[in-house]
Amino acid sequence: MKKLTFLLLFLCFGYGAAAQVEIGLMVSPTISGNRFVAEDKYNFEKENNNLRLGVGVIADYFFAQNYAFSTGLIYRSKGSEFSYTGFDENQNPYRAKDDISIQYIELPISLKLFTNEIAPQTILYFQVGGSLNTKVAAKVNDKKVIDGEKTAKRFNIFEASVMLGGGTEFQFGESTKLFAGLTYHRGLSDIDNKYYSRLLGDKNIALKNNGVSIDVGVKF
Numbered sequence: 001m002k003k004l005t006f007l008l009l010f011l012c013f014g015y016g017a018a019a020q021v022e023i024g025l026m027v028s029p030t031i032s033g034n035r036f037v038a039e040d041k042y043n044f045e046k047e048n049n050n051l052r053l054g055v056g057v058i059a060d061y062f063f064a065q066n067y068a069f070s071t072g073l074i075y076r077s078k079g080s081e082f083s084y085t086g087f088d089e090n091q092n093p094y095r096a097k098d099d100i101s102i103q104y105i106e107l108p109i110s111l112k113l114f115t116n117e118i119a120p121q122t123i124l125y126f127q128v129g130g131s132l133n134t135k136v137a138a139k140v141n142d143k144k145v146i147d148g149e150k151t152a153k154r155f156n157i158f159e160a161s162v163m164l165g166g167g168t169e170f171q172f173g174e175s176t177k178l179f180a181g182l183t184y185h186r187g188l189s190d191i192d193n194k195y196y197s198r199l200l201g202d203k204n205i206a207l208k209n210n211g212v213s214i215d216v217g218v219k220f
Contacts, residue, residue: 020062022177024219026074028054030211033080034100035187037206043085047097052077054213056106066114070127074106075136078209086200099141102155102191102209104133110163121171127183133159154195159209161187167215177219185211 032052036044056074063069079100085093110129117123138144138152145151167181187209197205 022060022062022068022219024058024060024177024179024217026054026056026058026072026215026217028056028074028076028183028213028215030054030076030078030185030213032078032209032211034082035208035210036082037190037204037208038084038200039202039204041085042200042202042205043083045083047081047083048099050080050099050101052079052101052211054106058108058217058219060112060219066116068112068114070108070110070112070129072108074108074131075103076106076133076213077101077103078211079138084196084200100155101139101142102135103137104159105136106131106133108163114169123169124166125169125179125181126166127181128164130160130162130188131185133161135159154193155191156189156193158189159187159191160189161185161209165213165215169219175220179215179217179219181215183213183215185209185213 030052031049033046033049038044054074054076056072058070058072060068060070079102081099083095083097086096087093108129108131110127113126115124135155135157138155140146140151143151163183163185165181165183167179169177169179171177190206191209192207196207197203
């Protein structure tokens with residue numbers, strides 16, 4: 001049993017030593033929007049997509065020459081401006097508008113597939129996976145507190161999303177790489193912490209994030 005344990009440890013350490021890990025910094029401006037699940041009578045409409053910022057650290061763990069497990073920690077802002085129809089106590093309709101901004105710490109978990117060189121020192125990559133996100137702050141209409149209540153409480157603490165993207169890497173020197181790409185982020189979970197459900201009196205209302213980011217960075 002001890003021999004088997006030592007053999008497994010040897011193989012694990014040997015594999016980890018052989019694998020290549022590339023760590024980098026990324027700036028990721030995002031065109032952010034929202035999707036709505038609600039009856040037509042509430043008339044949810046996206047007014048504007050907003051430009052939000054993402055920045056963080058990434059790590060690509062290569063388990064084969066052209067395949068890598070990719071993760072990191074990203075600080076990203078999400079949210080857009082949207083309008084909806086509510087009803088007062090006499091069932092008279094009114095229009096309201098909110099501009100939401102929610103900041104998350106993202107933990108991306110994805111697979112990266114790399115091509116061989118398409119030009120000298122240049123390769124393409126494709127990325128598919130998801131991210132687990134934790135809310136750290138939020139504003140509504142550029143306010144942290146409205147009517148004595150923190151606006152961050154309107155939104156759930158956790159969010160899950162899927163991501164699909166691709167880009168180009170350029171080799172500079174022995175170990176430095178620059179990259180640029182596009183990624184589509186699609187929220188899977190409802191970010192509404194029952195605020196809009198209670199406001200409109202409908203538990204079936206859901207609010208989800210959407211976005212397209214331009215990812216630019218350097219790896220070492």
